[in-house]
Amino acid sequence: MTDTNNTDIEIPDVLFSEYESIPTIAGILHVFLDSLPDMVETMHAAMDGGDSETLASLAHQIKGAGGGYGYPSITEAALKLEHSAKESDWELARLHLVQLELLCVSAYRGKHAPAGG
Secondary structure, three states: OOOOOOOOOOOOOOOOOOOHHHHOOOOHHHHHHHHHHHHHHHHHHHHHHOOHHHHHHHHHHHHHHHHHHOOOOHHHHHHHHHHHHHHOHHHHHHHHHHHHOOOOHHHHHHHHOOOOO
């Protein structure tokens, strides 16, 4: 079982999808990446409002989408956020949300960088 309390997640400056070379994924990858800022903003609002259910639900959505679009580190961070939100561990949830947000920013940078770095 994954240790969801572990806070060690590497955050690169630029993050690329493992599936960016697959035409069907590459063609719709922008939809996922463009949705991330609004989702992160909504998760911050949920956290600020103490809404663990919404926070966990959004983290769950990103967890699944991250894996489907080739971002395992986003999936890992979202899993940790989901778990800490379900436990209402706000200190840990805040840390995981910051990590997830930074990974999302890195993935967004990857969208605008030359493929593969």
